[in-house]
Amino acid sequence: MSLTAGRAPVTHPGVRAEQARDLVTAMVDNPSGQTSASVYETGRLVGLAPWLPGHDVRVSWLLDRQRADGGWGGPDGYALVPTLSATEALLTVLRRGEHGPAGPLAGAARRGLAFLAGALGAGAPPDLPATDLIVPALREGVERHLARPPAGLADWAGARLPLPAGLDPGRLTRVRGLLATGRPVPEKLAHALEVAGDGACRAAGVRPAGAGAVGASPAATAAWLGRPEPGPALDYLRAVSGRGPVPCASPITVFERAWVLGILARAGVPPAVPGSLVADLRAAVGASGAATGPGLPADADTTSVTLYALARLGRPLEVSRLDAYDTGRHFCTWPGEDGASVTTNAHVLDALGQHPGHPGVAATVDRVAGWLVERQEPDGRWADRWHASAYYATYCVLLALADHARGAAARDAVRRGVGWLLDTQRADGSWGRWGGTAEETAYAVLALAGAGRPGDTRVDAALGRGRHRLSEWDGDADGPALWHDKDLYRPTLIVRAAVLAASWSTSATSTATAQP
Template sequence: MSIDDRPMAKTTVPAPHRETLHGTDLPRATTELLDGLVEHPWGQVSPSVYETGRLVTLAPWLSGHRQRVSFLLERQRPDGLWGAPEVGYALVPTLSATEALLSVLVRDGDAAGAGRDRLARRTARALDAVATHMCGPSAPAIDLPDLPAIELIAPALVEAINGSLDRLRDAPVPGLEAWAGRRLGTPAGLDGTKLGLVRSLLGSGAAAPQKLMHALEIAGDAAAGLAHARPEPTGTIGASPAATAAWLGAGESVDPSNPGRWYLETVVARHGGPVPCGYPLTVFERGWVLAWLARAGVPLTVRPEIVLSLTAPLGPAGTPAAAGLPSDADTTAGALYALALLDAPCRPDILFGYELDTHFCTWQGEDGASVTTNAHVLEAFGEYLTALRARSAAGTDSAARYAAAAAKAADWLCGQQRPDGSWEDRWHASPHYATACAAIALAAFGGEDRAPAVEAARRWILTTQRPDGSWGHWEGTAEETSYAVQLLLLTGRSPAADAADAVTRALPHLLRGLTSGDGAAAGEPAMWHDKDLYRPEAIVRAGVIAALHLARGSGVFR
């Protein structure tokens, strides 16, 4: 696959490929997707209840405040909580939204306007739900998901809620009388000890780990003007609207030329008031979109500036998912893999900085380990070795080292497979994502010794298809269905009869996912891990296009 380096107004696809598939034009969808990468260079990602709630509290002066409050009210579930069905995933967004609505009532008083009674009712419902399901003396233990900084964020939010409840004694709010002076406990297993240590570190003036900047809002008053924090060229602190707002402090007095303020105004304008957790995510989005399309053999012509956006950030430690975050092996491997598929291979030596005795870490000092990071590392080394073989350079010393690194990642992946044939991972709520990442990488670059692991993954996929033909962890989704279809069609030379039948039954869900526009607006859940769950729309759409293209090429879909 080659890169057309001539200046172009848009991506083009040769006319013979322009087939209509049940009214869906895949080449046009691909063109629109690639054009969108340029039109929205900071990325296309769903807004977050958690992050939006933090701006309601930290930046009421910022454009779109009313829209953010309305967003929180609209996203509240009938049971009073926010977020995904599992209580563990609901914890962070629910505490943030509850604290934000309470802060509006306590801080703004009559400024809450005609909707004050409604706001008070919703806040009381939220407090009741939090006490019942999360932070009350009889609340059950919560199975906490591996979300970044959850052990800091949850205690910080409980502390802030309790502060507002204390203030209700002196400034009562009609509808919240029963909560005046009451206290919430922290969820089981989160006692606030680590939060106290981190706040002491930040308050001491010592330099903190860069990844901590992504959740700087947990520092409280110490975050404002933190001396060693400096805005990135985009204006962000920690690639986070909440962290940036916390660093700005009292926004009314912020210099109008402050880049942090204009970063926030830019993000708010892009999303109509609400904001996502991590933004911008240019390299992460582009690497995944291009890799998934190219891996599936989707015909595409890539603008040179998109390729440059993947190569330019590559430094001695690789590349971060977004400016303001530390470089990581996952994003670096994804970018390297995409570049190799696009015939612009870069040496993957920078990944050795993440090599451990048994596997590759996402970043040094990581708590835990990531299946999908190691799957992407395997693909990056494997695809570069393929390029070396094409140049008859596979016998060099460096090639031997790359092969050993790929084998290490493959061995570790096989050791992490669950007995049922699936994998799960810390960066996504669905095992279908982790299983597709691991099985596809092992099938392509793991060698024959790993074939049993791939076959076990195929069996698991076939047994977890829903009666309606979709796949999904909480419900059937086009996103997860695309992962299952890609696994079935990229891990075998030709689909067996049972796999072909499974793909055929999945096609209506993929087509609906492609034609329904914004998946979040269509009701599909956010499933990717950040401080809150998020949905990277362009990446998800690339997965759906890839799955449909593979289905057409396999003969299952004509």
């Protein structure tokens, strides 16, 4: 018996079809979207909004999630931002004299400070949104507490913490200066408005979105609101907190719907998609593209995945909405972006590939494909600024190149990318940066199934082991947060869609259809 045949997924196709329907139903029932709770964002709410229902629950949640080494959050440099936020929040609680006995709080704060003393000097942190503003702002806040430390931390009096190499505190000063002028603030800056400190409160240049959120961020909204004044902003905070921890971003309506539907459609998973959901997705694409959710700027990544999903659902829109993001070499995520994203450009390639007859598309596809090939790592992988795992970036790029790119260079890049996936599969059949996860295994399986050579025995064997490992997880999409925002987060339904798509029978030939 072959490895592939002996290790096929055990879940019945009818069960998987029901899971696909459940995903669509969940998106309809909860249009704000589902993401994991954030240590960073919850810590900011503890410090900024003690009057919000669930405050004690949030403090206890932070205490429960401290690691043995004193940090919070993900491995490596990903612990810096959440640990700064949680430690500053606990110091604030101690200064207020709230939340019962100070002993456990002081002990947790002490361990956090000891962790930070080493982590802040350990080199540049990962490329997370607004890190260059958040780290100086929180470091400043921690040092302000230590100027007159609360009970139990007297030995930290006057302590100074290093600033990681490469972070310029002058940028935070300039942002605060902009807010002081009262001039309108760029939408992407509003997402991290809390870095402005007191200057964020009712900042004249900032306006909450229709539902009351500032920058789709609980922390930014609390910083802007300042006090529990009735109105949409307070209503948003009460709704998003649910008397407990909060996510980095909410709502994520368009992001969640576009990614879930695009993943399912590409894999041939056939859920019935309500016509109202498709209509809402179409309406979210304006002249400048689509945004993740209200209060955030339109971006090329969300726009391209939305265009791709709509095209696969039989309701295409013009790809000219991406023109504003074309730099002439590649596509920026938004105008003025620092750096560039390979996954954004892979998604642009997917969107353009759905409109091969549109004027200029063929030349643009060749140009973007060439740019992606140039950014392949020597070992065959791709890495990106929107996800901690190279398996996500490699999956995005491999499928885009395999589906739409032409020429020997692209074919060779695909071959090398497939080789990297084959070389890095773990003994238990999984894939993962820090350990095998269902999410990363799903990306590897989808990439190998879509970009591997048909009949390649090594690919077939790897797919068999990978699908078997997914069947052992039985559709469980729980796992570490791997997506980049101000903190690492996990978009729950998107991850579930990837796991479901990777587990789907290779014989499925149906495509998603919109229904009235």
